[in-house]
Amino acid sequence: MSHLMSNYLPLDVTFTAGEGCWLTDNKGQQYLDCLSGVGVVNLGHCHPTITKAIVDQASTLLHTSNWYRIENQELLAERLCGTANMDKVFFGNSGAEANEAAIKIARLHGQNKSIENPIILTANQSFHGRTMATLSATGNSKVQAGFAPLVSEFIHVDFNDSDAIKAFDGNANIVAVMLEPIQGESGVIIPDDDYLNNVQSICNNNGWLFILDEVQTGVGRTGEFFAHQHNNITPDVMTLAKGLGNGIPIGACLTKGAANELLTPGTHGSTFGGNPLVTKVALSIMDVFENDNILDNVNKQSTYIRSQLSEILKGHSAVKEIRIKGLMIAIELNVDCSTLLQKALEDNILINITGNSIRMLPPLIINKDEIDIMLEKVIKLINNAS
Numbered sequence: 001m002s003h004l005m006s007n008y009l010p011l012d013v014t015f016t017a018g019e020g021c022w023l024t025d026n027k028g029q030q031y032l033d034c035l036s037g038v039g040v041v042n043l044g045h046c047h048p049t050i051t052k053a054i055v056d057q058a059s060t061l062l063h064t065s066n067w068y069r070i071e072n073q074e075l076l077a078e079r080l081c082g083t084a085n086m087d088k089v090f091f092g093n094s095g096a097e098a099n100e101a102a103i104k105i106a107r108l109h110g111q112n113k114s115i116e117n118p119i120i121l122t123a124n125q126s127f128h129g130r131t132m133a134t135l136s137a138t139g140n141s142k143v144q145a146g147f148a149p150l151v152s153e154f155i156h157v158d159f160n161d162s163d164a165i166k167a168f169d170g171n172a173n174i175v176a177v178m179l180e181p182i183q184g185e186s187g188v189i190i191p192d193d194d195y196l197n198n199v200q201s202i203c204n205n206n207g208w209l210f211i212l213d214e215v216q217t218g219v220g221r222t223g224e225f226f227a228h229q230h231n232n233i234t235p236d237v238m239t240l241a242k243g244l245g246n247g248i249p250i251g252a253c254l255t256k257g258a259a260n261e262l263l264t265p266g267t268h269g270s271t272f273g274g275n276p277l278v279t280k281v282a283l284s285i286m287d288v289f290e291n292d293n294i295l296d297n298v299n300k301q302s303t304y305i306r307s308q309l310s311e312i313l314k315g316h317s318a319v320k321e322i323r324i325k326g327l328m329i330a331i332e333l334n335v336d337c338s339t340l341l342q343k344a345l346e347d348n349i350l351i352n353i354t355g356n357s358i359r360m361l362p363p364l365i366i367n368k369d370e371i372d373i374m375l376e377k378v379i380k381l382i383n384n385a386s
């Protein structure tokens with residue numbers, strides 16, 4: 001009998017080592033990792049710079065407390081704010097925690113305006129986490145099932161429909177709009193080019209905070225360091241996690257302008273948040289991005305994948321839509337996908353199935369030869385599924 005709770009249903013494989021885009025299981029078999037631990041291990045497994053940062057920091061100082069100044073945290077905050085053109089950072093340990101901070105900031109924004117029943121607008125089919133507030137923000141009834149009463153008050157509107165948000169113009173109870181720039185968990189749903197710009201101006205006109213959940217899209221995944229940088233905008237609040245730690249647990253909530261001073265001493269905290277180890281690792285990740293031109297690789301490989309997929313799958317009877325931004329890739333099929341995950345594993349490749357889409361989030365360091373292997377295996381999967 002397993003003593004683990006039943007909230008996961010893992011596939012029957014145990015990985016024991018990883019290097020770059022490759023994983024090895026306990027039987028010595030190798031697998032191409034095109035999932036990156038769900039968009040986490042963006043610089044690949046056991047990147048030497050990150051490993052060195054972990055070892056160096058672990059042999060110097062792991063943890064003190066946020067009751068004392070932490071130099072690595074201050075340096076990382078400065079670096080992130082410089083890259084994002086934002087002002088302040090709170091560090092937690094996960095995406096959900098970063099979003100909890102954002103939601104609390106939105107509540108305080110409402111309190112400052114004497115709003116008694118603050119409302120946050122979020123999107124249908126969104127995913128923001130599994131804590132009570134973040135699952136309430138999430139626009140997916142499956143994530144919420146069984147956990148009533150939910151945290152009020154989130155109103156869900158259709159994604160990629162700025163008119164649905166504009167319809168609330170002048171509503172005095174709204175404090176914020178919270179969106180993913182691209183919806184990841186629901187299958188790489190990419191909005192129109194001007195959607196985020198339109199939402200930002202609606203937020204500005206109404207004095208609502210514009211919160212972007214970049215937990216999955218942030219840290220290079222879409223070809224800019226932050227996905228909203230494709231739109232030349234800056235949100236009031238942005239959350240990060242996943243790729244910021246490459247496997248070391250870290251979350252961050254960044255603010256700008258009116259959102260900067262809402263958290264005051266005693267209003268929020270986290271024991272582990274931003275400790276010397278995790279912030280050292282994140283600093284080393286930012287070094288690798290700069291020194292190794294990671295974004296150039298994301299954009300180059302993304303263009304290659306797009307051209308290959310559109311050529312090879314053109315007119316394919318099983319393919320409904322191909323969606324790609326940077327190295328966030330989804331191929332939506334019009335056939336049953338339920339067995340594809342297991343079949344992919346049997347062919348030594350890690351992917352994800354979300355709804356009827358094959359989703360791939362390969363490490364951002366992936367090279368052309370590895371992409372050719374990925375494409376060959378995925379196309380074989382699609383051919384066999386149809």
Ligand SMILES: Cc1ncc(COP(=O)(O)O)c(C=O)c1O
Nearest residue numbers: 094095096127128129215216241
């Ligand atoms: C957009 C988004 N927000 C929040 C989360 C939750 O992050 P975590 O699992 O680190 O709490 C996820 C996780 O997949 C995510 O994709």
